[in-house]
Amino acid sequence: MLRFETAGESHGECLVATLTGLPAGVPVSAASINHELWRRQQGFGRGGRMKIETDQVEIVSGVRHSETIGSPVAIIIRNRDWQNWTEVLPVQAAPDSEEKKKPLKRPRPGHADLAGAIKYNYREARYILERASARETTARVAVGGLCKAYLSEFGIKVLSHVVQVGGVRLERPAEWAEIEAVNQKPEVLLNCVDPGVEKKMKEVVDEAYRTGDTVGGAFEVRAHNVPVGLGSHITWDSRLDGRLAQAIVSMQAVKGVEIGSAEEAAASFGSKVQDTIHYDRGRSEFFRGANKAGGLEGGITNGQDLVVRGLLKPISTLRRPLESVDLDTREPALAAYERSDVAVVPAAGVIGEAMVAIVLAGAMIEKFGGDSLTETRRNFQGYLEQVRKY
Numbered sequence: 176m177l178r179f180e181t182a183g184e185s186h187g188e189c190l191v192a193t194l195t196g197l198p199a200g201v202p203v204s205a206a207s208i209n210h211e212l213w214r215r216q217q218g219f220g221r222g223g224r225m226k227i228e229t230d231q232v233e234i235v236s237g238v239r240h241s242e243t244i245g246s247p248v249a250i251i252i253r254n255r256d257w258q259n260w261t262e263v264l265p266v267q268a269a270p271d272s273e274e275k276k277k278p279l280k281r282p283r284p285g286h287a288d289l290a291g292a293i294k295y296n297y298r299e300a301r302y303i304l305e306r307a308s309a310r311e312t313t314a315r316v317a318v319g320g321l322c323k324a325y326l327s328e329f330g331i332k333v334l335s336h337v338v339q340v341g342g343v344r345l346e347r348p349a350e351w352a353e354i355e356a357v358n359q360k361p362e363v364l365l366n367c368v369d370p371g372v373e374k375k376m377k378e379v380v381d382e383a384y385r386t387g388d389t390v391g392g393a394f395e396v397r398a399h400n401v402p403v404g405l406g407s408h409i410t411w412d413s414r415l416d417g418r419l420a421q422a423i424v425s426m427q428a429v430k431g432v433e434i435g436s437a438e439e440a441a442a443s444f445g446s447k448v449q450d451t452i453h454y455d456r457g458r459s460e461f462f463r464g465a466n467k468a469g470g471l472e473g474g475i476t477n478g479q480d481l482v483v484r485g486l487l488k489p490i491s492t493l494r495r496p497l498e499s500v501d502l503d504t505r506e507p508a509l510a511a512y513e514r515s516d517v518a519v520v521p522a523a524g525v526i527g528e529a530m531v532a533i534v535l536a537g538a539m540i541e542k543f544g545g546d547s548l549t550e551t552r553r554n555f556q557g558y559l560e561q562v563r564k565y
């Protein structure tokens with residue numbers, strides 16, 4: 176089974192992750208993982224923190240001579256900002272550390288600040304926001320990079336694009352080639368496949384900047400070349416749609432998930448939403464009339480592209496702060512302001528890719544097993560042969 180865990184505070188020394196369960200022999204390139212980390216830092220609407228950090232992965236175990244060796248892979252990503260926080264967040268208390276704390280006493284609506292402070296019995300929310308922050312997703316993206324490397328050995332690719340910023344939506348489906356092209360651009364604006372729509376999206380973010388507000392949106396993750404038969408209909412927790420939904424909604428600020436054309440389907444008649452089944456005798460292959468199910472039926476991949484969307488609420492921290500209460504005086508007060516992003520939809524798309532890649536890699540390992548990539552590949556090829564002969 177594939178397992179991963181992350182640790183680290185937003186302004187601590189570093190982020191840490193372990194990934195256990197990858198077979199031996201998966202080629203790993205730190206440069207490719209760093210490229211994923213770079214992609215997570217891009218997009219119009221990011222705040223000052225992303226100017227400080229240039230995320231770089233350090234792989235400290237589980238990879239030797241550029242290949243996994245079957246043991247847990249451990250990684251570190253250092254926080255450059257840590258140098259400004261060593262006295263605020265020391266591991267060992269010093270005599271003057273109480274004065275150097277940066278307490279957050281006016282909890283920000285939409286954040287874990289108040290609920291977390293009450294739950295963990297703190298009189299202020301500093302330690303809560305340090306861990307609730309989406310800085311944690313840097314570690315997820317690095318783990319996703321390892322899973323992408325594994326998936327690419329089987330020809331599976333995972334990418335994302337932005338389909339909505341505020342009220343501006345991409346109203347048409349995107350081709351896989353378009354998604355590949357927009358993700359190859361050396362500069363990321365809002366990662367939308369349609370430049371006209373992207374321009375309107377930028378105007379929405381501009382308005383949020385101007386008015387001290389924030390804005391959300393939606394990203395779409397696509398997995399291409401996925402084999403039929405990952406996940407299962409047999410139990411609630413083996414359904415791949417359920418696992419993907421959990422993975423996507425576990426992301427900070429994501430409040431909704433859509434598999435395929437779920438929203439459109441809910442408003443349509445059944446005759447318009449199911450993907451009709453056909454057979455190509457020349458190629459001896461089944462094919463579908465459309466892909467409205469997003470590549471999943473009964474929680475099982477059906478061989479079409481996997482299509483998963485994440486819906487992001489607007490960023491909670493506003494330059495124009497919302498009403499809150501001072502935790503000491505219990506009097507009304509404006510919420511605290513911590514340096515913040517204004518819009519993060521392209522970055523969220525990259526994190527969504529990582530989460531989808533992690534779930535897919537887990538489903539592949541479950542189905543095809545193998546302690547070495549050679550063994551997994553043999554099992555995979557045998558299964559493809561069985562599918563071909565079906």
Ligand SMILES: Cc1cc2nc3c(=O)[nH]c(=O)nc-3n(C[C@H](O)[C@H](O)[C@H](O)COP(=O)(O)O)c2cc1C
Pocket residue numbers: 222285286287307308309312426427428429490491492514515516517519522523526
């Ligand atoms: C890539 C990314 C960057 C984020 N940056 C910020 C930020 O700068 N300021 C902020 O208030 N929230 C930011 N968020 C959202 C918060 O982390 C999130 O809203 C908060 O932790 C509360 O959790 P919840 O919204 O999931 O309930 C970001 C989210 C993502 C995915």
